[in-house]
Amino acid sequence: MKLVFATHNPNKLKEVQQMVTDQIELINLDTIGCSTDIPETAQTLEGNAKIKADFVTNNYNLSCFADDTGLLVNALNGEPGVYSARYAGEHNDSNANMNKLLVNLKNKSDRSAHFKTVIVLNLNGETHIFEGKIEGVITESKRGKNGFGYDPIFQPNGYKETFAELPLSIKNEISHRAQAFKKLIAYLNTIHVTR
DSSP states (O other): OEEEEOOSOHHHHHHHHTTSOTTOEEEETTTTTOOOOOOOOOSSHHHHHHHHHHHHHHHHOOOEEEEEEEEEEGGGTTEEETTGGGTTOTTOOHHHHHHHHHHHTTTOSOOEEEEEEEEEEEETTEEEEEEEEEEEEEOSSOOOSSSSTTGGGEEETTOSSOTTTSOHHHHHHHSHHHHHHHHHHHHHHHOOOOO
């Protein structure tokens, strides 16, 4: 079966491809000739993932899954949430996003937060949703060189290190994204589709 992962990132594609059975051929947006920057205009992570999956299903008539991830900080009423990638503005980078978050938390005693990934799968006319979540705290300063995004300031519960200090092998085992993808893969590996 051919299944589109709604991403342009070849590394994300390769990572997931290693987890699925040989019966599933994973392809990405580039493979199907989709160069459109699909707008993420929903107010929820699930909504954004659904927009991306539906765009591919409706325009290319292909089975597809898409994901969206956000960091939700309790003391900031769930910010940055769906705006995690553009928290400091459209044209800013991860450093600017982290700096803004650290400033906004400056006088807050509650630094608890969680990462959440939502995957929406459109397959055989049905929509399936898979979620992964990891609890932790926002550190007072950036630590570590690994990872990306908010990893240098997110310390998962049960660990002394931030995501950016942990070996990738451990992060990939415990992360929100890993949990969501494991649920997706487990589902895909149990079905046999002839499409």
